[in-house]
């Protein structure tokens with residue numbers, strides 16, 4: 021059984037398909053030794069997940085994946101070990117959720133112009149009602165047989181230049197790293213290979229991220245091929261970033277996301293020579309959440 025950490029997962033609190041407690045039980049059954057729930061722009065699933073993890077004795081790390089606009093692109097920054105009650109973080113995420121609400125309505129209006137009616141209401145009905153993402157639109161259009169896979173919906177409707185695309189207006193890199201750090205967490209650049217940055221741009225991003233206090237780079241993840249893990253392991257070493265590992269699991273479906281499907285508990289080990297982000301985490305976080313108190317905060321105490 022694989023006992024390595026999985027520090028990047030999604031639940032129904034954002035665009036995953038499993039409820040937080042169900043995700044936690046699936047992770048434990050798959051042999052994950054330490055799990056972070058990192059929903060997009062929300063910490064709403066953390067209490068349920070932490071409670072389920074505590075019941076199973078599974079190490080749990082409260083996390084979040086913050087949407088960032090940097091140099092005209094969308095970048096994702098994962099926060100690990102955040103305090104979900106911290107006002108700066110809570111307020112910041114509330115702003116992103118408000119933008120998501122407006123964006124979803126705007127996506128609905130734009131899709132209507134192409135003849136797809138009622139997409140906003142439909143996507144909203146597939147979401148938890150609080151956070152609506154592009155994935156909910158993709159699921160709706162697959163259900164309506166507008167496309168066969170969610171990936172196709174993205175390709176034809178939901179990416180730059182396509183009719184349902186609304187440009188992101190997310191947090192700045194400074195805000196996202198600041199909210200994560202102020203709430204006691206560690207900031208990690210998620211799935212760096214996905215941004216298709218030139219080497220110069222990547223080094224620029226990493227340089228700025230480090231100046232702001234970011235500490236980690238996702239080296240092993242569901243959307244990285246094995247050779248990409250080696251590339252980003254080298255970047256992590258050279259740029260003195262800690263290496264993180266996460267599946268970016270969204271649910272057990274095959275066609276859910278951009279990356280080749282990867283289930284929980286199947287992540288490869290980090291390449292040799294990088295320092296795992298969990299290297300100095302307390303044993304309590306690594307092995308077992310504390311028994312008492314607020315389960316989310318106790319898990320990283």
Ligand code: AMP
Nearest residue numbers: 060152153154155170171174276277278
């Ligand atoms: P959003 O944050 O609402 O803009 O949606 C981003 C999410 O959409 C990602 O986290 C993935 O879950 C999903 N996603 C992005 N690109 C694709 C794609 N090409 N195919 C399938 N899912 C995608």
Ligand code: MN
Nearest residue numbers: 030035060155
């Ligand atoms: Mn997602």
Ligand code: MN
Nearest residue numbers: 085096210211
């Ligand atoms: Mn992401």
Ligand code: MN
Nearest residue numbers: 028030085268
């Ligand atoms: Mn993710």
